[in-house]
C-alpha cells in the first residue's frame with residue numbers, strides 16, 4: 109500500500125518520503141500467492157466462516173486457526189467479525205470489492221506496459237478446484253453471483269479442466285474457472301516499484317520505525333522515528349498488520365488482526381500447472397512463478413510472532429496430491445518457509461480514506477487476503493484523496509471511520 113501510494117503520488121509531482129521499520133527486502137507483499145482476484149467479492153466475514161472456523165479449530169493441520177486468548181484486541185475484533193458475518197454484509201460488500209478489484213487489475217495492466225515493470229503479469233485466470241458435491245454447489249452458486257457482477261466465471265467439468273492442463277493429473281469433481289483473475293510475481297513487482305520510486309526521487313528511509321506522532325486537535329503535526337522528526341502536509345498509515353499500533357500513537361482505531369500465512373517454492377520445470385489453482389476444501393493456493401510453483405495457505409489469527417507451525421505447513425503439503433496425484437511437494441525445511449501477516453479487518457473490507465479526526469491523516473490498510481490484488485487501486489485512490497479529487501470509484505464502504 110505504501111509503495112503503490114508513493115508511485116501515484118510521485119507521478120503526480122508530490123514529494124514523498126517512505127518511513128519503513130525494516131529494510132524492505134521482505135514483508136507481507138513479497139511471498140504471497142500473487143493472485144489478482146476480482147473473483148473474491150465475498151469478504152472473509154461471511155456466514156459459513158463461523159461454523160467452518162470452529163470445526164477447523166480442532167485440527168492442528170487445518171487452514172484456519174484462532175489462538176484462544178483473552179487479548180482484548182482479539183475479543184473486540186471477534187465481536188465485530190460476528191456482527192458482520194451475515195448475508196446482508198456479503199451482499200453489501202460485493203459491489204465495492206468488485207469495483208476495487210477490477211480497477212486494480214486494469215492499473216496492473218497499465219503498469220506492466222511501463223519500462224522496468226516486467227513482473228510476469230499473466231492473464232490465464234485462476235482455477236478453483238473442488239472435490240466434494242457441497243463445495244461444488246457453493247462454487248457454482250458463487251460463479252452465478254460473479255456473473256451477475258459482470259465477472260467471467262465458468263463451471264468446468266473434469267474433462268474441460270484436463271483439456272486446459274493435459275499433463276496435470278486430477279482427482280477432483282470439477283472446477284470454476286475465474287477468467288477475470290490474473291497472477292503476477294509479487295517480489296518482482298515490489299523490487300520494480302522500489303527501483304522506480306528511488307529513481308524518481310522518493311526518499312525511502314529504511315530501518316526507521318515510526319515511534320511517535322505529534323498532533324493538534326485536528327491535524328498531524330509531525331511523526332518521529334526515535335529522535336528524528338519528519339514533517340509533511342499529509343500522512344498515510346500503510347503499516348500492514350502493524351497499522352493498529354501506529355494508529356494507537358494518535359489514539360485512533362484501525363481494528364486489524366494479523367492473519368499469518370505460509371508459502372514455499374518448489375521447482376516445476378515441466379510446467380504441468382500453468383494456471384494458478386485454489387483448492388476449495390483445503391484452502392490452499394498454488395501459483396506458477398518463473399518455472400516454479402508457489403504453494404501457500406493457512407490463516408492463523410494470533411499475536412505477531414515468528415514461529416513456524418510445521419503441522420500447518422504439512423497440512424498444505426498433504427493436501428496437494430489429494431487434488432493432483434502427480435504433484436508431490438516435499439515438506440520444506442523450516443528455513444525455506446516464508447510467512448507473512450495479512451492485515452485482516454473484522455468485516456473483510458480495507459480501510460481507505462481520511463481519518464475523521466485528523467484532517468491530514470489517511471489510512472491505506474486492512475486488505476487482508478487481497479492486499480496484493482487491491483494494491484494499485486489503493487495507491488491511486490490515496491492520491492485522489494490527497495488531491496481532494498472525485499475518486500475513480502465510490503470508497504464509502506472502505507471508510508476508516510466505520511468502527
Ligand SMILES: Cc1cc2nc3c(=O)[nH]c(=O)nc-3n(C[C@H](O)[C@H](O)[C@H](O)COP(=O)(O)OP(=O)(O)OC[C@H]3O[C@@H](n4cnc5c(N)ncnc54)[C@H](O)[C@@H]3O)c2cc1C
Nearest residue numbers: 109129136137140141142143318348350369478479480481
Ligand atoms: C500466504 C499469503 C498469501 C497471500 N496471497 C495473496 C494473493 O494471492 N493475492 C492478494 O491479493 N493478497 C495475498 N495475500 C495478502 C497480501 O500479501 C497482503 O494483504 C498485503 O501484502 C498487505 O500489504 P500492506 O502494504 O498492507 O502490508 P505490508 O506488505 O506488510 O507492508 C507494511 C509495511 O509497514 C512497515 N511498518 C509497520 N510498522 C511500521 C512502523 N511503525 N514504522 C515504519 N514502518 C512500519 C512494515 O515493516 C512493512 O514493510 C497473501 C498473504 C499471505 C500471508
